[in-house]
Amino acid sequence: MVRFKADINGKWWINKLVEENNHELASPKERHLLRSHCSIHGKEAGFLQSMSKVGISWRQAEVDKDFMCNQKSATPTIQHSPLLNQAREVYTIKIYNIFQKLLVNGACGSRSNVISTIANTMIYSVGRFGDQKEYQVNFDSTSKDIKCTCKKFETVGLLCSHALRILLMMNVMVLSDRYIV
Incomplete structure (x- = not known):
């Protein structure tokens, strides 16, 4: 790297030279690879501009929702539910409403039935009324660990209605931090 500077008389001189960063000049065939010679034209430029606008609008929507969440909190359907009160404190209004719907459902x-009990783990079969499809929910009463075969928590990051039903049945009124993503 070479840095030039002009003196009072207008004469140029080398101000700084770092030989480790110095390289040969680019040949005419290689100049198009230099940053100063690169430019985007036509469709590519239009595409990048539109994607930039989308990104800006997404970010603005995110900022607006954060502001709204800081100004007000969600209203729980069930007033004295420790699970809903905890969720209201940690989730955005949109996620809270989804969680509330899952809890009520x-x-x-x-409906649920105990399938078996192995040591501290109870295995339940959980399904909707009027539907034959059932999911298996495993609940460890010691660690309060819960897993459902629907895998909603693993894919979406929210406990499913099946797991929430079993937590309510087992009188668990506070979610472990591992289930709040």
């Missing part, structure tokens, strides 16, 4: 819209 699990509590009121599904």
Whole structure:
């Protein structure tokens, strides 16, 4: 790298030379590879501009939602539910509403049966009323660990209505931090 500087008389002189960063001049065949000679034209430029606008609008929507969440909190359907109160504190309003719907569907819209008990782990079969499809939910009463075969938590990051039903049945009123993503 070479840095030039002009003195008072207008004469140029080398201000700084770092030989490790110095390289040979690019040949005419290689000049198109230099950053100063690269430019984007036509369709590519239009595409990049439109994607930039989309990114800016997404970010603005995110900022607006964050502001809204800081200004007000979600109203729980069930006023004295420790699970809903905890969820209201940690989730955005949109995610809270989804969680609330899952909790109510699990509590009121599904049925469950104990399949077996192995040590501290209880295995349940959970399904919706009027539907033959069932999911298996494993609940460890010692560690409060819960897993459902629907894999909603692993894919979406929210406990499913099946798991929430079993947590309510087992009188678990506070979610472990591992289930709040």
